[in-house]
Each structure stands twice: as C-alpha cells, then as structure tokens.
Amino acid sequence: MTAASAECVGGVRIERGAKIPTWFRCGGAADRLARPRDEDELRACLANDPGLRVVGDGANLLVADGGVRELVVSLEGERFTRIEVDEASGRVVAGAGARLPRVINLCVRAGLGGLETLAGIPASVGGAAAMNAGGRFGSFADRVERVYAMDRQGREVELTREAAGFGYRTSGLGELIVTAVAFRLERGDAADLRDRRDEIMRTKTASQPMRERSAGCCFKNPTLTDAIVGVGAAGERVSAGLLIDRAGCKGLTVGGARVSEVHANFVVTAPDANAADVVGLMVEVGHRVRSAFGVTLEPEVVIWRSESVS
Numbered sequence: 001m002t003a004a005s006a007e008c009v010g011g012v013r014i015e016r017g018a019k020i021p022t023w024f025r026c027g028g029a030a031d032r033l034a035r036p037r038d039e040d041e042l043r044a045c046l047a048n049d050p051g052l053r054v055v056g057d058g059a060n061l062l063v064a065d066g067g068v069r070e071l072v073v074s075l076e077g078e079r080f081t082r083i084e085v086d087e088a089s090g091r092v093v094a095g096a097g098a099r100l101p102r103v104i105n106l107c108v109r110a111g112l113g114g115l116e117t118l119a120g121i122p123a124s125v126g127g128a129a130a131m132n133a134g135g136r137f138g139s140f141a142d143r144v145e146r147v148y149a150m151d152r153q154g155r156e157v158e159l160t161r162e163a164a165g166f167g168y169r170t171s172g173l174g175e176l177i178v179t180a181v182a183f184r185l186e187r188g189d190a191a192d193l194r195d196r197r198d199e200i201m202r203t204k205t206a207s208q209p210m211r212e213r214s215a216g217c218c219f220k221n222p223t224l225t226d227a228i229v230g231v232g233a234a235g236e237r238v239s240a241g242l243l244i245d246r247a248g249c250k251g252l253t254v255g256g257a258r259v260s261e262v263h264a265n266f267v268v269t270a271p272d273a274n275a276a277d278v279v280g281l282m283v284e285v286g287h288r289v290r291s292a293f294g295v296t297l298e299p300e301v302v303i304w305r306s307e308s309v310s
Ligand SMILES: Cc1cc2nc3c(=O)[nH]c(=O)nc-3n(C[C@H](O)[C@H](O)[C@H](O)COP(=O)(O)OP(=O)(O)OC[C@H]3O[C@@H](n4cnc5c(N)ncnc54)[C@H](O)[C@@H]3O)c2cc1C
Pocket: 023, 053, 054, 055, 056, 057, 058, 059, 060, 061, 075, 096, 097, 120, 121, 122, 123, 124, 125, 126, 127, 128, 129, 130, 131, 132, 133, 134, 135, 169, 176, 177, 178, 179, 209, 210, 214, 215, 216, 217, 302
C-alpha cells in the first residue's frame, strides 16, 4: 500500500490517500487510513473522527471512485488478530481483524466443530459479524456466544448473541465497532470436520466464480410477496441469482463490470473496471429483475460514498 504522506493522532499513524483493499479491486481511496493496534488506539481514532468507517477484509465492499472523507480504520494489530482456542471447553475467542478462514482452520485442526459451515467465505471476524455472513450450510451467528465491541464514544460493550440482533445477512450491531467475538463450539473428529470443510469448499468452487474479482453475492435473496411460477411461493425467500438469470442478465456488462456466467448474483470486475461500472450494472440488473418479476432486489454489497468537500 502506498501512502502519499502520514501524520499521527494519539500515537496512531494516519496514512493519507491510502488505497482501500477490496475484493472488487477497484474504487476510490481513503483520505485518511489508520491501523489501530489495540482498544486505546481505536479510542484515539474515534476521538479524532467519531464517524469513522471500519474496513475488514473488503470482501463485501465497494468504495465509490471518489473515495471517502471519513477516517477509515483497519483492525490489523496483534491484539485484533488474536485467536484463542480452548479445546477443553470449546470456547474460541477471535479478534475482529482475524481472518475467518484462519479461525475455521484452527478450530477444525483442534477438533472443534461448528464454524466449518462457513468455509469459503472470505471475511474478517468483525465483517462476518456485521454482515452475519453465511449461506445454505449455516450462518456466522449460529455459534456466536458474545460479541465484544466499542461504541462511538469509545466505551467497550459486550453483547450476547440475542442482543447482537443477527438476521439474514444483517446484524443489529449498527454503529458499534466489533473488536472480538467469542464462539462456543462442539467437540468433533478433526478428520470428519476437515472433510466437511473441504466438501463445502468444493461445492462453492463448483457453483461460484471464486477466482474472479467480486464481492460474492451482490444482492440479498428476496422474500416473494406473490408466487412466481418456477421460482417460489408467496412468503418464500428465493435465490436472487435465479431471478437475475431468468431476467436474462448473465453476461450483461457495464464498462469493466460483468454479471458472472457461473453465478448470476456475482458481479465480477476486469482490471480496468471502476466502481461506477459496478454500481451501473447493479442498477441495470435491478431494473431488469423488477420489470420481469415485479421484485425489488436489495443490495448485499456495502457501498461507501462520501459527500465531496468543495
Ligand atoms: C468470493 C466471495 C465469496 C463470498 N461468499 C459469501 C457467502 O457465501 N456468504 C456470505 O455471507 N458472504 C459471502 N461473501 C461476502 C463476504 O465474504 C462477507 O460479506 C463477509 O462477511 C465480509 O467480511 P469483510 O471482513 O470482508 O467485511 P468488509 O467487506 O470489509 O465490510 C463489510 C461491512 O462490515 C463492516 N465491518 C467490517 N469490520 C467491522 C468491524 N470490526 N466492526 C463493525 N463493522 C465492521 C464494514 O464497515 C462494512 O459495512 C463472499 C465474498 C467473496 C469475494
């Protein structure tokens, strides 16, 4: 990462004009980016900008081409990437900046089951909590015991799973900054857990363009208000990808962004893509699905935009 210049706030180095790494690999930069090493440094960042934004692994994020004015923080320090596995009790605590695949692998190796259902989901623990990442094999929330977070005033808070308000690809964490998550896992056979993890990975790689630049599914699966023949009954949550495919969008392109032929709910980007291409394509897909089926798709991808300072 290149930073044009750097300053210090409360002992935290702040990079200027820093690239925000996302899996789309396009979009704008952060005017200011900080990598706080612990809660005190995060508090200093909040004192500097209470409206700061948190980037995790950038796997569900699109940053508008104009970048963002707010301070962006990335929880990369050792304190935020620690993973503590207590094999005897099955309690696992992972910092918000720890990568979810690494947590899964450590648990599988320790013979602790429950998180392997999330195999193949690129995420930080904090991002996976905020989004309640998951799929047909399970959701992040399933194994959460406690969420540790900081509010915008710099106060540390602790939430039970119920208080965290997890729902379908969402949480009730709102403006809280997740600092760590505790999971309660079950004892299992390490070889069985590894096989299950690998099988889920194979299923994902067979049905999703995992090697291309994307942010996974662009839209949430909608709940139908009226039955659609061949798609689902009223009240049923159905595949957004199926609707996008049936609306004839596979292969649709705007600039360097394209609806994947492998999975219609994935928008993939070429090296010359910009964020406006992705947004333009999502708008066009939304129009086509609405006019074909009367269904309004809700974005799953988080889009960061800031008002320009003139
Ligand atoms: C190839 C591929 C496959 C995918 N498959 C799936 C899938 O099967 N299921 C699924 O659910 N998703 C999937 N995704 C999307 C993505 O993996 C998840 O949404 C994941 O939870 C994003 O985590 P992140 O750390 O990358 O968050 P980011 O993209 O960095 O951020 C997403 C949101 O979380 C917030 N956030 C991040 N960290 C914190 C924190 N510490 N505290 C508070 N808020 C925070 C951000 O501010 C932002 O609003 C896929 C993505 C890709 C690229």
